[in-house]
Amino acid sequence: MTTTTLGRAVPPLFDGRRSTARQVGVYVFVLGPFLALLAAVPLAWGWGLSWLDVVLAVVFFHLSGLGVTIGYHRHFTHGSFKAKRWLRVGLAIAGSMAVQGSPITWVADHRRHHAFADRDGDPHSPWLFGTSPWALAKGFWHAHMGWLFERDSTNKQRFAPDLLADRDIVAVDRQFPLWMAVTFLLPAVLGGLLSWSWWGALTAFFWAGLVRVAVLHHVTWSTNSICHMIGERPFRSRDKAANFWPLALLSFGESWHNLHHADPTCARHGVQRGQLDTSARLIWIFERLGWAWNVRWPTPQRLARIAADRSVGGGAHG
Template sequence: MTQTSVPQQQPTAPATVRGTRGGETQSFKERIALSFVIGVPFAALVIAVPVVWGWGMTWTDLIIAVVMYAISGHGVTVGFHRLFTHSSFKAKKALRVGLAIAGSLAVQGPVIRWVADHRKHHRYSDHDGDPHSPWRYGETLPALMKGLWHAHIGWLYNAEQTNQQQYAPDLLKDRAIVRVSRAFPYLVLVSLLLPAAVGGLVTWSWQGILTAFFWGSLVRIALLHHTTWSINSICHAVGERPFRSRDRSGNVWWLAVLSMGESWHNLHHSDPTAARHGVLRGQIDSSARIIWLFEKFGWVRDVRWPSRERVALKLRGEAAP
C-alpha cells in the first residue's frame, strides 16, 4: 500500500501566503529564531534537575505543565499527524481548527510546514530524500551517531525547505488551516505566556508567574520537542520490528507514554493511515483513545481503525487486503 496520499505531480495552488511557503530556502533570520526556540527551552530543561533538587516544584506548576503538555502534545499527535498528515479520520471543522491550534502550541512549526515535512518523510522513509533519517550517512557507528544528530535536530536547519505546494496542496486550499498556519508566531506567544498567566492568577504572585513560565512553558516545550524528535531519530535506529515495513522504523516502549502512542512506530510505518499505532497487548496509545472519544461524541467519523485481520496479516509479513 502507498505510504501516504500525496499527488505525484505538483498541482496548481493558490497564491503563496505568509507561513505557507513552498520551495524556498531557510533564511538567516529563521535560523536565528529556530536556534532561540530550541535552545532556550532546552536550557530550561537542563536547569530543571537542580531546580527540583534545590527548591522543588509546586503542585500548581506540575498541573499547569502536565495539562499544557497533554493539550499541545495531542494537538501534534492527533491533529498534525493522524488527522492532517495521514487522514486517519475526518473531523468537524471546529475540531479541525482546534487541533491545528493545539498542535501549534507545541512550537514545532506551522501546521502546513509540519505536515509537508512528514509526508515527505513517509514517501522516502530511510531512503534518499528522507528529511530526517538517522541512516543518512551510513551504517558505521560514527556515521550512525552523526545521523542520529541529523535526524533529531540537524534536519531542522536544512537550507532547502519542503515544498508545501507539492506535499500539502489539500491544506493550502483549506482557508481555516491556512489562517492557523499564518498565525503560528502569535500562537507561540500564547504557548509561552498562557502558563505564566494561569500561574499568576492561581497564586496571585510574581513567583507563581515565573515558576509557571519556567515549568509550564520552557520545560514543557523542551520535553515535548525532544520527545517528538526522538520518534525521528531513536525510533528509526532501535526498537522491535514485528511488522512488515520498507524502512527501519521500530517500536520503543519507554517512549510510549511521553509520545502519546507515537513510539509504536513500526506499525505506523507498516500501516500509515491507521488511527491506532499501539495495536498489540499492553501498548499504550493515548492519542488513539482520544480519537475514540471524539468518535463517541460524534465529532469525528470514518476513523480508520486497524482490524485484527489486517494486523495479523502484517505481523506475518503478508500483503494486506
Template sequence: MTETRPAAPRDLSDRLRHPVPHLFVYAFAIVPAIALVAAVPLAWGWGLTWLDAGLALGMYVVSMLGVTVGFHRYFTHGSFKANRPLRIALAIAGSLAVQGPVRHWVADHRRHHAYADVEGDPHSPWRYGTSPAALVRGFWHAHMGWIFDRSLTDQRRFTPDLLDDPDIDRVHRAFSALTVVSLLGPALIGGLVTWSWWGALTAFFWAGLVRVAVSHHVAWSTNSICHLVGERPWRARDRSTNVWILAIPSMGESWHNLHHADPTSARHGVGRWEIDISAGTIRLFELLGWAHDVRWPTAKRLAKLAARPEQAPAT
C-alpha cells in the same frame, strides 16, 4: 519484503526560510533545552510548585495530542474525518507544541513517509551510512540537526489540500502568536493564581520552557530512536521500530513500526499492553460525534502486515 521506491528528486524544497524566523528556530531548540538541563537541580531546591506541575502536564497533554492526533494522524495521514470545530482546535493545539506551523509540519512528515530512510527523507538516522561514526552523526541529524536546515519542504507538492483550506491557512499564519500564547499563557495563569511575579516566572519556566523542551525531545525521538533501535514485528519498507519505553510520553507514537506499515491507521499500538493514548482520544472524539470514518485496524489487515502472521493480535 523490500519495496522499491523511485529515487528522490534532486530538490524537494521550494524556498529557504527567511533568516529572522530561522534564528527563532535556533532559539526555540536551544533555550528550552538549556532550561531542561537547569530543571534537574532546580527541582530539588526551589521553584517547582504543584501549580507549575499541573500547568506543565496540562499544556503537555494538550499540545502533544494536538501534534499526534491533529498534525500527525489527522492532517498528515487522514486517519479520520473531523468536523470543522475539531479540525480548527487540533490545528491550534498542535501549534502550541512549538514544533512549527501546521503546513510546514505536515509537509515534512508526508515527505518523510514518501522517502523514509532513503534519499529525500528529511530526518533519517541512516542518512550518512551504517558505520558507528555515521550512525552517531545520523542520530544527531534525525533527532534535531535537520531542523536547522533553512530549506522548507515544498508545500504545493506535499500539502495542496491544506493550502486550499482557509481555516488552516489562518492557523498556520498565526503560529507566532500561538507560540507566545503557549509560552506566556502559563505565566499569566501562574501569576494570577499566586498573585505574584514569582508565580508567573516559575510557571513560565516549568510549563513554558521545560514543557516545550520535553515535548520536543520526545517527538524528535520518534525520528531518531524509533528508526534505529527497537522491535520490528510489522512489515514496513523502512527501518521504523517500536520502542515501548516512549509509548506514554509520545502518546502512542512510538509504536512506530506499525505506523509505517499502515500509515493511515488511527491506532498505532494494537497489542494488549501497547498503550496508545492518541487512539483513545480519537475514540472519544468518535463517541462524541466530532470525528467519523475512523480508520481502525482490522484483524485481517494486521495479519497481512505482520512479519510473522501467527503473532498478529486480534482487534
C-alpha cells in the same frame, strides 16, 4: 528544478530556503527551551517548583502533545479520521502550541519523511550517513534535531496541497507566532492568577512553558531518531521504523512506530496486547461524541493484510 516521471512533471522537493529571520527563530525556539531543560534540575533543587507548576506543566504537555499526535500527525498528515470544522481548527492550534513548526510546514515535512523513509530525500533519517559507529552517531544527531537547522524548505505545494486549499488551516498557519506566544505566556498568566503572585507567574513560565516545551520537543524527536534505530519490528515496512516501548506513555502512543510505517493511515499505532496508545483512545472518544468519523481503525482484516505482506516478504506501503 522540476523533474519528470513517465512524462509527468514532478514538483521539486524544496520550495526555497528559509529566510535569515526564520532561521534565527528556529535556533531561538529550539535551543531556548533546551537550555531551560538543562537548567531545570539544578534550579529545582531548593528553588521554585510547586504543585501548581507541575499541574500546569502536565496539562499543557497533554494539550500541545496531543495536538501534534492527533492533530498534526494522525488527522492532517495521514487522514486517519475526519473531524468537525471546529475540532480541526482546535487541533491545529493545539499542535502549534508544541512549537514544532506551523501546521502546513510540519505536515509537508512529515509526508516527505514517509515518501522517502530512511532513503535519500527523508528529512530526518538516522541512516543517511552509513552504518559505522561514527556515521550512526552523526545520523542520530541529524535525525534527532540536527535536521531542524538545515535551511531547505520542503515544497508545501507538492506535499500539502490539501492544507494549502483549506482556509481555516492556512489562517492558523499564519497565526503560528501568536500561538507560540500563547503557549509560553498562558501558563505564566494562570500561574500568576492562581498563586496571586509574580513569583508564581515566573515559575509557571519556566516549568509549564520552557521546560514543558523542551521535554515535548525531545519526546517527539526521539520518534524520528530512536524509533528508527532500535526496537522491535513485528510488521514489515520498507524502512527501519521500530517500536520503542519506554517512550509509549510520554509520546501518547507514537513510539509504536513500526505498525505506523507499515500502515500509516491507521488511527491506532499500538495494536498489540498491552500497547498503550493515548492518542487512539482520545480519537475513540471523539468518535463516540460524534466529533470524528470515518476513523481508520486496525480491524482484524486490515492487520491480516499486513501480516500476509510480511509472510511473503513484501513491504506494506510507507
